[in-house]
Every structure is written in C-alpha cells, then in structure tokens.
Amino acid sequence: MKERAYDIIVVGSGAGGGTVAQELSPLCSDGLRIAVLEKGPKLRDAEFTGREFEMARVLYEEGGGFLTAEGTMTLAFGSAYGGSTAVYTGTSLLPPERVLHHWNVPGLTLDEIERRAQKFMAQNNVHLIEDELINENNRLFVEGCRRLGWQVRQFPVNVKGCRGSSLCNLGCPNQAKQGTDRVQLPQAERNGVEVITRCEVLRLEEKKLFVRVFAKPEGATGEPSPWEPGEYCIAAKIVVVSAGAVGTPALLLRSGLGRRLPRLGCGFTAHPALIVVAEHERPITNFVGHPKSFYLDEFAESDRFLLETCMYFPFITAKSLAGFGEAHSSFMRAFPRLQMILVLACDPAVERNRVTIDAAGRPVVHYYFAPEVTRTLVRGAVASARIFFAAGARRVHLPMAQPPTVEARDAARLDPIAEKTPFHLGKVTVSAAHLQGGCAMGRAPADSVTDPFGRVHGIPWLRVADASLFPDSVEINPYLTIMSLADRVAEKIREEVRSL
Amino acid sequence: MPATEHPTRNPSAAQLSPALFSFRPLVRAIACTIVPEAAALDEKAWANFETLIDAALGDRPPALQRRLQLFLRAIDWLPVVRFGHRFASLQPAQRARFLAGLENHTVQLIRSGFWGLRTLVLLGFYGRPEAAAAIGYKADPRGWEAFR
Numbered sequence: 001m002k003e004r005a006y007d008i009i010v011v012g013s014g015a016g017g018g019t020v021a022q023e024l025s026p027l028c029s030d031g032l033r034i035a036v037l038e039k040g041p042k043l044r045d046a047e048f049t050g051r052e053f054e055m056a057r058v059l060y061e062e063g064g065g066f067l068t069a070e071g072t073m074t075l076a077f078g079s080a081y082g083g084s085t086a087v088y089t090g091t092s093l094l095p096p097e098r099v100l101h102h103w104n105v106p107g108l109t110l111d112e113i114e115r116r117a118q119k120f121m122a123q124n125n126v127h128l129i130e131d132e133l134i135n136e137n138n139r140l141f142v143e144g145c146r147r148l149g150w151q152v153r154q155f156p157v158n159v160k161g162c163r164g165s166s167l168c169n170l171g172c173p174n175q176a177k178q179g180t181d182r183v184q185l186p187q188a189e190r191n192g193v194e195v196i197t198r199c200e201v202l203r204l205e206e207k208k209l210f211v212r213v214f215a216k217p218e219g220a221t222g223e224p225s226p227w228e229p230g231e232y233c234i235a236a237k238i239v240v241v242s243a244g245a246v247g248t249p250a251l252l253l254r255s256g257l258g259r260r261l262p263r264l265g266c267g268f269t270a271h272p273a274l275i276v277v278a279e280h281e282r283p284i285t286n287f288v289g290h291p292k293s294f295y296l297d298e299f300a301e302s303d304r305f306l307l308e309t310c311m312y313f314p315f316i317t318a319k320s321l322a323g324f325g326e327a328h329s330s331f332m333r334a335f336p337r338l339q340m341i342l343v344l345a346c347d348p349a350v351e352r353n354r355v356t357i358d359a360a361g362r363p364v365v366h367y368y369f370a371p372e373v374t375r376t377l378v379r380g381a382v383a384s385a386r387i388f389f390a391a392g393a394r395r396v397h398l399p400m401a402q403p404p405t406v407e408a409r410d411a412a413r414l415d416p417i418a419e420k421t422p423f424h425l426g427k428v429t430v431s432a433a434h435l436q437g438g439c440a441m442g443r444a445p446a447d448s449v450t451d452p453f454g455r456v457h458g459i460p461w462l463r464v465a466d467a468s469l470f471p472d473s474v475e476i477n478p479y480l481t482i483m484s485l486a487d488r489v490a491e492k493i494r495e496e497v498r499s500l
Numbered sequence: 501m502p503a504t505e506h507p508t509r510n511p512s513a514a515q516l517s518p519a520l521f522s523f524r525p526l527v528r529a530i531a532c533t534i535v536p537e538a539a540a541l542d543e544k545a546w547a548n549f550e551t552l553i554d555a556a557l558g559d560r561p562p563a564l565q566r567r568l569q570l571f572l573r574a575i576d577w578l579p580v581v582r583f584g585h586r587f588a589s590l591q592p593a594q595r596a597r598f599l600a601g602l603e604n605h606t607v608q609l610i611r612s613g614f615w616g617l618r619t620l621v622l623l624g625f626y627g628r629p630e631a632a633a634a635i636g637y638k639a640d641p642r643g644w645e646a647f648r
Contacts, residue, residue, distance in 0.1 A: 050641050053552060053627040063559055065619075071612035133644065164643030173641035287639040288647040313639070314632040318622040323603070324534040325596055332626070336636040362561070426611030427603055429619075 001210075002232045007032040008493070009209055009236040011201050011251065012039075014083020015482040016466030017242030018180025019120070021188035021195075023490035027497065028192030035194040035234075036185070037211060039243075041222030042081035042197045048173040052313040055170035058221050059087050066246070068367040072425040073272055075365060076433040077244055080171075080222075081197055082181025084244065084433070084479075089168040089292040090158040090177045091308075091477045092126040098301065103471045105441045105452045108488075116484035124158035124178035133164055135289030137339050140280075141309045142294055144391035152294050155308075155477075164289040166311055198225035201243070202361070204255040207461050209234045237500050238493060240454075242466040242486065245270075249355040249438035249468055250363035252449075252456075260458060261449050265356055267349035267440050268365060269473040270432035272373060274343045275312060275320035276381050278388035278396040283336040286311050296387075300346055300475055304372070305380035307387070308477075310342040320429050322399035331397055331405075339388060343380035344434070347373045349472040355438045369430075374423035377430070382418040385411075399428045434478050439468035441485075454489035461500060465489040520554055523572045527553075527621075529588040530575065533595040534618055535625045537634075549624035556623055568620075571613045575602070 008024055010017045013036050021036045028034055041058065049055060056064045064076040078084035094117055100110045120126075145152040158178040165173055175182060189195060198214040215229040216222065241248045249265040258264050291311040300306050312320070314335070321331050331338070347353075347370070356364045378400055385396040385406060395407045401417050442448025445457045454469060456462040465486040467478050474481050520527065528546065531538045541549065557565055575598075579587045583594050590598065602614040625631055640646035 048641075050639060051629065052632070053555075053623070057555070057559065063556060065556075067564075067616075070608075071616070072608070162643075163641075163645060164647075165641045166639050166643065167641065174643070283636075285647070287637055288643055314626040314635060314637050315623050318626045319619050324599065324618060326536055328534075329536055332635050424604070424608075424611060426608045426615055429615070 002228075002230060003235070004232055005033070005235040006035050007236065007497070008034045008238045008240065009234060010034070010036045010240045010242060011209075012036075012083055012242035012244060012247065012466065013081055013180060013185055013195060014078060014242065014244060014466065015085050015180060015479040016486040017240070018082065018085065018184040018188070019483045019486035020240050020242060020465045020490045021193050022184035023487055024493060025188040025191035025193045027494065032497070034192070035196055036188070037199040037201055037209070038081055038083070038195060038197045039200045040078070040080035040197065041216070041220070042195070043171065043222045045175055047221045048171045050165060050167040050170050050173045052170060052315055059171050066365070068365045070367060070425075072369065073270070073367055073430045073432055075246065075270065075435060076431060077246060077435055080181075081195065082179045082185060085179025086171050086181050087169050088179065088433075088479060089290070090179070091155040091292055092121060092124070092158050092480050093155070093476045095474045095476055095481050096300070099472070099475050105471060106443060107452050108441070112488070113481060113484045116487040117480045119487070120480065120483045121156070121158075123183050125160045126156045126158045128154050129157055129159070129162065129290050129293055133162065133289060134293050135164070135286060136284035137286040137291070137311050138289070138293040138309045140284065140339050140391040141341065141387060144387035144389075145296055147390040148386060150296055150387075151298050152296050154294055155292055157290060157292070159290070162290055166287050166289060166291050168291060170313070194226070196225060196227050197223065199227065201251055202254070204239060204251065204462070207236055207239070209236060209239060238461055238463065238497065240463045240465050240489065240493070242464070244466055245435035245438050245468040246355055246363045246365060248464055248466055250357050250361070252439065253355070253357045254361040257456075257459075261445055261456070263440060263445065263447065263449050265354045265438050266351050267437040267471065268353045268355055268367065269347050269349045269436045269470070270367065271344040271434035271473065272347055272369070272377065272430050272432050273345070274377050274381055274399060274428070274430060275310065275317070276341045276343055276384040276396070276398065277317065277321060277331060278339045278385070278393035279331065279334045280337045280339060280392060281394050284339060286336070286338060286340070297476070299380070299383065303379050304346045304376045305383070306344045306346065306476070307380060307384055308342045308344065310340050312340065320399065321397055322404045322428060327403070327405060339391070339393060341384040341387065343377055343384055345373050345376040345380065346473050346475045349437050349440070369425055374425070378421055378423055379418055382414050385414055400424070434474070436467045436470040436474060436478060437472070439464045440471040441469045442471060453492040454485070455492070463489055463493065520550065520557070523569070523576070524550075525588050526572060526576050529595065530599070530617065531621045531625065533592065533599055534621045538625055545628065545630070548628050552627045553620045553624040556620065567613070568616065571617060
C-alpha cells in the first residue's frame with residue numbers, strides 16, 4: 001500500500017467539496033497541502049456529447065438509476081469531477097425563511113446563508129435567462145399558471161454563454177453551466193489544491209484515509225487519475241467529507257462511526273418527484289433552450305409540493321410514462337409536441353428514512369413513502385394537469401391515474417383523480433435528485449451528527465460539508481444552500497487549522 | 501477483475517451476458533409487447549438494444565441481476581397456468597393482459613419487478629439514437645443555432 005500525507009483532504013468535488021476546496025485553497029500559499037478525492041472521472045470538454053445513455057453512465061452513480069432498498073424510487077446523483085453540479089440545471093435559489101426556522105440550527109440564519117450565497121452567485125454568473133432564449137415548454141407553463149391566477153417565478157440560473165442545448169442534465173456540452181467543475185475546482189487547482197479523480201475512499205481511521213485509485217478502463221471517456229492505480233493510505237490533519245447525502249453517511253458508517261453517532265444516516269429526504277407530460281396540438285420548442293426556467297412554489301407551504309418546468313430525454317421520458325403498448329408509444333411519438341412539468345414533494349425528514357450499508361460497505365437507502373407524501377405527489381400532478389389544460393394541451397398523462405391519459409374534454413376527471421386515486425408504489429416512476437440529510441447539524445449526538453459548523457461530534461479532525469448536513473428538507477433546489485454551508489465549514493477550518 | 505479496475509463504466513462490459521442470452525427470445529417477446537415498434541427491429545437494432553440493457557445491468561449489483569433472472573423465469577412459465585402456453589407463444593393481446601396483471605399486481609414486489617423489467621426494455625429501445633430520431637427528438641449541442 002502506497003502512502004501519502006496532506007494537511008487537509010476533501011472527499012468529493014460537488015457543490016460542497018468544490019466549495020470547500022476553493023475556500024481553503026489560499027492556505028496552499030502558506031505551505032499547506034490540500035487534496036480533493038473524487039470517485040468519478042474528469043471528462044475533457046469534447047467528451048460531453050449530450051448522448052443520453054453514454055453521458056448518464058459516465059457522469060452519474062449507477063447511471064442515474066440508484067434504486068432504493070424498497071425498489072420504489074430511483075436516485076440520481078453525480079459521480080464525476082464537479083459531482084452533481086456537472087449534471088444539474090444550475091437553478092440558484094435560497095431556502096425560504098421558514099425552513100431555517102424549522103431547522104433550528106444554533107446560530108444559523110437566512111441572513112448568513114444569503115450573505116455567503118451572494119459570493120457564489122457572483123462567481124457563478126447567476127442571473128435570469130434572457131427572454132428570447134426561453135422556449136415554449138417554459139412559456140406555456142407561465143401562460144397556464146397565469147390563466148389559473150397562480151404566481152409563477154423565474155429561476156435564476158448560473159450559466160454563461162448558454163446556447164440552449166437543453167442537455168444540462170447530461171453535462172453541458174458547451175461548458176456554459178457554472179458548476180464547481182467550471183468555477184470553484186479550477187480556481188482551487190490554480191491555487192495549489194490537487195484533485196485526484198477515479199479515487200474511492202474505502203474507510204477512515206484516526207486522521208487517515210484508505211483509498212483505492214482505479215485505472216481508466218480501456219476505451220472509456222475521461223482523463224486517467226493523476227495517481228497510479230492501487231491502494232493508498234493517506235494521512236491528513238483534517239478530513240472534510242463532501243460525498244453527498246448517500247456517500248457521506250455511507251463512508252462514515254463504513255468507518256465504524258455508527259455506534260458513537262446514533263443519528264448517522266437518519267433523516268434522509270429527497271424531494272421525490274414525478275415527471276408529468278402533456279401533448280399539444282402542434283409542435284412546440286421543447287428540446288431546445290434551457291430546460292428549467294420557471295417554477296411555482298405557492299403550494300409549497302400549504303400542500304407541500306413544488307412545480308418546475310423540465311424537459312427530459314427519450315429514455316427518461318419513456319420511463320416516466322406509466323403503462324406500455326400503443327398508448328405509451330403514442331405519447332413517445334408525439335415528442336415534439338410534449339410539454340413537461342416536474343412535481344416535487346417536500347418530504348419531511350423521518351427517522352426510518354435512512355442510509356445504511358450492506359455487508360460489502362455499499363450504501364443502501366431505505367425510503368418509505370408516508371401516505372402524505374404520495375398524496376402530495378397526486379395533488380401536484382393534478383395541479384400540473386390544470387396548468388397544461390389552461391395552456392391549451394389536448395391531453396395529459398397522469399402516471400398514477402387509471403387510465404393515465406386524460407383528454408382535455410374530460411378535464412372534469414381531475415377532481416376525482418385528486419381525491420381518490422391510490423398511488424401504486426412500484427408502478428409509478430418516482431425519482432429524486434435533491435438528496436439531503438443523514439449527517440444532520442445540531443447540538444449533540446442525541447439529535448445530530450455534526451455541530452452547526454459541520455464538525456462531527458467528538459471527532460475534531462472530521463468535518464462534513466454537503467447536503468447531508470440538512471436537518472430537514474430544504475424545500476427548494478439545494479445547491480446554493482450547500483455552497484453556503486460549505487463556506488461556513490471552510491471558514492471554521494481556516495480559523496482552527498493551525499491548532500489541530 | 502483486478503481490484504483497481506473500476507467495477508462500472510467499463511466499455512468491455514457491454515457484451516451480451518450469458519444470463520441475458522438464455523432469455524433472448526423471451527426478452528424480445530416482452531419488448532415487442534411493451535414497445536410495439538420493437539417488432540420492426542432488424543438484427544443489428546436488436547444487437548444495439550441488447551448491448552444497452554446488458555451494459556446497464558453490468559453497472560448494477562449482482563443481486564439485482566439474479567432477481568431479474570428469477571423474474572424472467574416466472575414470466576416465461578406463469579402464463580402456462582393461465583393460458584396453457586409459455587409467454588413467447590401467447591397471442592399479443594394475451595401477452596399484454598398478462599403483463600398488465602404484473603404492472604397492477606396487489607403485491608408491491610411484483611409491481612416493482614415489472615417496473616424494473618419495463619425500464620430495461622425502454623432503455624434498450626429508446627436509448628438507441630435511431631429511436632430518439634424516429635420520435636422527432638433532435639436535441640443538438642449547438643442548441644438554438646442548430647434549431648434555427
């Protein structure tokens with residue numbers, strides 16, 4: 001086993017790890033050695049092809065289809081240089097104030113989150129996309145909402161030179177999206193931080209990491225790891241784990257910390273989501289333009305759902321439509337006429353929804369759908385149908401309805417669907433990409449895994465900086481909140497690094 | 501496999517696995533029921549279909565692959581009880597009725613099993629660039645420039 005030594009190791013390079021790396025990188029000029037360990041590969045610019053299967057397989061863990069233990073939901077999270085910021089749409093929102101009140105993390109306020117977020121919004125060129133670049137898939141959402149008297153909002157997004165490929169979730173082929181792969185990690189590297197890709201952390205011991213570096217498979221995309229393939233033991237004074245809401249609890253559990261941290265892995269939340277599809281009479285612009293320009297959050301507090309515009313690729317769309325045979329195919333053949341809305345449930349963090357590990361140390365996510373969460377998804381899907389019809393759609397596909405297709409002339413069916421439709425888990429495709437919790441911040445081991453600065457209780461050399469810190473659902477797209485918390489964690493490390 | 505070869509994302513894994521090979525006629529019969537257009541696929545297109553689903557399976561834990569084989573075996577033989585024939589010998593309407601029974605089954609595990617199989621078939625069919633083009637999906641990295 002080869003050996004290495006660093007002052008600070010950051011595990012993961014997404015919104016959390018990439019931010020920590022950048023914020024600590026000025027320490028390199030003082031002689032500190034810092035490295036980021038990333039499990040996934042770093043792709044060259046020309047390798048972002050936008051091809052669905054190829055990119056999903058390279059950029060996501062398990063191709064974006066990581067299945068929960070109950071087999072009722074798939075989780076999509078990045079595994080590449082930049083983590084999930086390589087595959088998100090760049091929607092840049094702050095959490096509602098009620099969320100911070102509910103989290104009740106000592107000393108953590110919305111003002112502080114906002115102050116820290118401003119820095120990253122400036123770095124990442126966050127702005128409202130220009131009107132002429134907005135496609136009809138998004139415009140029809142606005143039109144439908146306004147006709148219903150619902151207050152629609154535009155997403156600020158972090159793009160620079162967006163050409164409207166619509167391929168954000170497959171890694172921007174034009175390098176327009178300003179994730180940590182484009183902004184924070186390159187800055188950290190310029191300041192002297194090393195980034196070791198294709199490097200999986202197996203376990204942690206007292207100020208040590210045991211890792212495995214993988215060879216680049218023959219014919220695979222991406223750069224080889226800067227380190228020789230093999231097993232390494234890395235000594236580090238501080239370890240910051242930013243492997244995401246699945247990876248971080250799993251690594252800490254693999255490292256034997258479950259006994260001293262009873263809350264480790266608990267309280268996993270994910271914004272379970274349904275893709276709802278409608279067909280218009282005429283082709284609309286949908287697979288061109290930024291896919292996610294508007295959202296509706298006026299039901300978030302009362303009914304616990306958010307609606308967002310979206311546009312997915314053929315396989316994901318096919319998977320999201322319920323049923324099979326001619327009825328299914330007829331929607332797929334109508335692709336140029338399809339409008340899509342993503343329904344996200346604001347699911348509460350509950351103890352039984354948790355990350356564990358199997359005998360081999362691989363993460364296992366247990367997610368039980370509370371009846372109120374499935375009811376929320378049904379209500380959100382029906383609200384989406386009302387928007388589609390208000391925007392002139394001829395028919396809507398509601399995956400939980402029987403039959404799933406609702407024609408415009410039968411829109412009266414929506415009320416009974418909203419009230420009585422059972423939600424058959426395992427039949428309806430539910431997916432989630434806003435993975436949160438598992439290493440919640442709080443006061444003590446009885447209620448949390450870390451303190452309000454991401455310091456793992458009782459282990460001063462070990463920090464957490466990613467969405468696993470969230471004590472409960474953030475109720476909005478999470479990346480800016482993750483960056484703000486990572487900034488907070490990094491600030492505390494800068495204060496303490498000399499004394500550790 | 502050497503310990504330092506990543507267990508996933510290895511292009512060489514994209515070859516027809518023996519596990520899938522033994523179910524080939526059944527998988528094709530199921531595929532044609534789920535996506536009727538699959539009946540028109542030629543051998544080259546079927547090969548692409550199989551390569552995609554085999555690659556996706558190669559990325560998944562071995563236990564999931566074992567469950568899939570078990571599920572396929574059940575689909576193959578259970579219709580004998582109800583229709584007197586194995587799945588591939590059923591009429592199209594009988595096949596659809598049988599699969600709809602799995603999709604809407606009262607037991608969640610069976611619904612989930614069918615969902616997984618349906619997902620694989622949809623990946624094999626719509627994951628092919630030709631299928632995407634056939635339904636009019638023309639996303640282009642050049643975005644608006646290519647569209648206008």
